[in-house]
Amino acid sequence: MQQQLRQQSFNLTGCSLSELQIIAEQLGEKPYRARQIFRWLYQKKASSIDAMTDLSLAFRQKLSAGGYYVGALKILQEQLSAIDATRKYLFELADGNTIESVLLTEDARATLCFSTQAGCAMGCTFCATGQSGFVRNLNAGEMVGQALGVMRSTDQRLTNAVAMGQGEPLANYDETLKALRIFNAPDGFAIGARHLTLSTCGLVEGIRRLAEEPEQFGLAVSLHSAIDVKRAQLMPKAAKYNLAVLQAACKDYTNKTGRRITLEYTLIAGENDQEADLRALIQFCRGWLCHVNLIPLNPVAALKYDRSLPSRVMRFGQELEQAGIAMSIRKEKGADLDAACGQLRQRQVHRS
Numbered sequence: 001m002q003q004q005l006r007q008q009s010f011n012l013t014g015c016s017l018s019e020l021q022i023i024a025e026q027l028g029e030k031p032y033r034a035r036q037i038f039r040w041l042y043q044k045k046a047s048s049i050d051a052m053t054d055l056s057l058a059f060r061q062k063l064s065a066g067g068y069y070v071g072a073l074k075i076l077q078e079q080l081s082a083i084d085a086t087r088k089y090l091f092e093l094a095d096g097n098t099i100e101s102v103l104l105t106e107d108a109r110a111t112l113c114f115s116t117q118a119g120c121a122m123g124c125t126f127c128a129t130g131q132s133g134f135v136r137n138l139n140a141g142e143m144v145g146q147a148l149g150v151m152r153s154t155d156q157r158l159t160n161a162v163a164m165g166q167g168e169p170l171a172n173y174d175e176t177l178k179a180l181r182i183f184n185a186p187d188g189f190a191i192g193a194r195h196l197t198l199s200t201c202g203l204v205e206g207i208r209r210l211a212e213e214p215e216q217f218g219l220a221v222s223l224h225s226a227i228d229v230k231r232a233q234l235m236p237k238a239a240k241y242n243l244a245v246l247q248a249a250c251k252d253y254t255n256k257t258g259r260r261i262t263l264e265y266t267l268i269a270g271e272n273d274q275e276a277d278l279r280a281l282i283q284f285c286r287g288w289l290c291h292v293n294l295i296p297l298n299p300v301a302a303l304k305y306d307r308s309l310p311s312r313v314m315r316f317g318q319e320l321e322q323a324g325i326a327m328s329i330r331k332e333k334g335a336d337l338d339a340a341c342g343q344l345r346q347r348q349v350h351r352s
């Protein structure tokens with residue numbers, strides 16, 4: 001039995017403070033030792049148990065003998081944009097699967113866009129990740145590991161993080177929240193909750209659950225069309241909740257939390273950028289606390305969509321403003337990289 005236990009290994013990266021307390025206690029140590037480990041893992045970014053020099057040698061040895069270790073994700077590829085400071089990473093997970101993260105830097109802000117799943121089951125028709133299918137959920141250690149990998153490689157502190165990489169975070173709710181709490185913890189990455197955002201294709205149960213959480217994490221909802229039949233074409237699985245049901249959940253969220261929801265609207269030529277689409281969008285947004293982020297499509301090779309003309313983007317922006325709806329137009333980042341999330345990974349998959 002003891003032999004069997006010894007053979008198991010446990011990655012400490014991704015553990016919460018309370019999990020570390022249990023580990024410390026099981027190894028006969030005082031629970032406050034857990035906070036030291038927590039700081040070593042996330043604040044000081046220790047890459048091994050041996051590096052945790054304010055733990056006694058005996059405790060470090062007990063941790064290693066118990067199979068505990070500090071895991072790190074392997075960087076398979078790092079692309080640096082020649083246009084702006086955007087960096088795109090392809091990470092390899094311990095089981096050989098790959099995921100992507102993007103670091104966006106602008107002035108004093110350094111924002112990590114991290115993945116919550118390998119692949120995605122939602123099948124949105126304009127999304128490279130959605131088209132490549134679902135592989136598996138990531139655990140919190142693999143989400144936190146993306147941040148650690150990026151911070152180690154750039155020697156840069158993160159000021160913001162968004163669960164907006166590959167995958168649907170609300171379909172992997174517990175692990176995503178666990179990771180966000182490590183990002184947020186003062187002894188962790190110490191990023192304010194308002195600088196941590198989760199983006200969902202609109203899973204209503206998850207939105208309702210998130211509204212009950214004590215933290216003030218930001219919420220973005222991918223809308224992409226305010227006309228049910230069109231949304232169902234673009235987002236076949238997400239559209240299981242119709243727009244009325246989605247809007248009701250969003251309104252309840254804003255009423256309960258007092259926080260504004262960002263609605264992401266990727267403009268796709270001829271698909272969702274016509275006058276009827278604009279009128280429906282304005283109608284959908286009227287009278288509640290939302291903000292529309294207009295996103296130029298990142299065209300994905302092998303998918304049939306093109307981005308809208310700049311004149312359409314401008315028209316949407318102006319008309320929303322005129323209607324008194326808060327809006328912004330997302331600036332394109334890292335345009336020279338395999339820009340749309342999922343493409344770097346897809347290229348890798350196709351090459352191998």
Ligand code: SAH
Binds near residue numbers: 128164166200266300
């Ligand atoms: N699954 C979540 C979060 C990951 S996708 C969600 O859908 O919200 C993050 C954002 O990128 C979403 O708004 C998604 O619609 C958008 N996106 C996906 N593919 C895109 C593409 N090719 N061009 C522009 N935005 C895209």
Ligand code: SF4
Binds near residue numbers: 165200
């Ligand atoms: Fe999944 Fe989001 Fe891509 Fe849709 S847009 S397939 S929900 S990652």
